[in-house]
Amino acid sequence: MSPVDRTRSTGRDRLRDSVLAGDLSFLLARANALALAAANAALAEHGLKARSYSVLALAADDVRPTQRELAEFLRLDPSQVVALIDGLAQRALVERRADPADRRANVLVATDAGRELFARAQDSVRAVGLGSLPAVTPREHERLARLLRLLAFPD
Template sequence: MTETGSARDLRDDLSFLLARANALSLASGNAALAAHGLKVRSYSVLALAVGGGRPSQREIAEYLRLDPSQVVALVDELQRRGAISRESDPNDRRANVVVATDAGRALFADAEKSAREAEREIHAELDDAERDVLVRLLGRLAFPGSGEPRAG
């Protein structure tokens, strides 16, 4: 595609640039995580479980901005694999929290190496200082206001 008309205009459109960068990042992440039987979404759920915060499925859905039914399917898959377990929330017996198993922590440790390598490759155009600025700015956009919410 040439840089004429709307294509040129899109290079100055922040929403388009964020969407395109996201699509490229997701494709790279999914390819890297495939060797571990994961995708970016399931890896993200596992990361939250490994973090030790004991998030509920509702908290995971809110944090990842996914429909709760999507989170149920992701948690079901990770539970079938023995990577996580659902435990009763001691503060609310009607809710379950998601907890990583030993196998899940090992899977995450291996997958995290692949995810970080893919991230380095997809962001190779940025030096460390630029990457740090981008992380800080995207963090402000992703979690506006008083700071980043925590799952769990």
């Protein structure tokens, strides 16, 4: 190992043992950054990123979300959601339809092509998700998902 590699490794280990590495907010942010990078890499072959995949997933799930619901659920600015939907609509993956419960609002629905792409992309994301947590057992993965749901949906 070269002196530069040794210094990098030692520095990384020193930082890993720092006070910040015990901070829950930092750990969540770092884990999120690593997971997003892995997901975006897997989604690239489908022409998607994590945010556009999230919108497509909700549209393909037949929950018929409004743009406002998407913005709130995904914690994005409404203008970001509009841009994501526009991009998916240009690819004929989703459609805006009038909300039967409120004619002033639109709901988002996946097209057949959108559902097919979502199924392929979901397989890619699942494969990466399991691969990015090699030290986590399936039981720990389920527990982690439950804990994250508690944090993500506190009410």
